[in-house]
């Protein structure tokens with residue numbers, strides 16, 4: 167396992183972590199100031215400054231990417247299916263332009279939340295089927311573009327509105343059906359926040375192996391958690407055994423950037439430089 171105690175060279179900052187404190191270009195500038203070597207941008211933050219300007223900012227600062235957030239939201243009614251497909255192809259193209267190593271997929275839950283305007287449904291089994299069909303469809307395009315897809319299982323509390331793929335086992339079953347050769351075109355984003363509780367975590371990380379682990383995200387699970395979406399904890403402030411999970415991932419040969427991704431009203435209310443400084447310190451002490 168890599169020793170992170172002395173420096174933060176393997177830290178990547180997911181730009182949602184400081185999304186309220188500045189635009190994408192300002193975040194890239196802050197990363198340069200703090201010696202952060204990599205980022206993982208969100209599509210809306212890129213769109214806000216324009217793709218060309220975002221590409222220039224990343225290249226100008228010499229930053230690597232650890233991923234691009236995010237494609238997905240595949241579940242839609244028939245009238246919104248094409249919108250979803252077009253949108254996801256654009257996400258692949260943007261990831262390619264930015265030089266991302268993978269496009270992260272948050273797959274969507276029920277259609278009315280995944281693609282607003284879709285006819286409401288309570289049928290999660292249908293959602294599961296559609297997710298797999300649409301990943302298969304996008305995979306064809308992504309393969310040709312040379313853009314790996316990183317399926318991110320989300321905590322089960324998001325099954326209805328964000329992602330009906332909720333465990334490592336479920337995500338790996340999809341990967342194995344759609345990419346049995348483990349070609350590198352389809353794998354997982356393993357996010358400690360979403361999977362720390364999973365009693366099968368050790369076995370499923372071993373099952374994933376190096377080929378399937380495309381990204382590794384960290385933050386902490388706070389007790390109590392006051393908001394289902396926007397109360398993620400700074401590493402070290404919660405109950406997730408982050409170093410133990412990192413050890414499992416690295417035992418499979420993962421040696422890429424470890425992405426700090428906090429969606430937190432609390433941390434969004436603090437100055438950007440303070441948040442980044444804290445991320446760097448906690449990266450050394452609690453990751």
Ligand code: ZN
Pocket residue numbers: 318355357383427
């Ligand atoms: Zn994540």
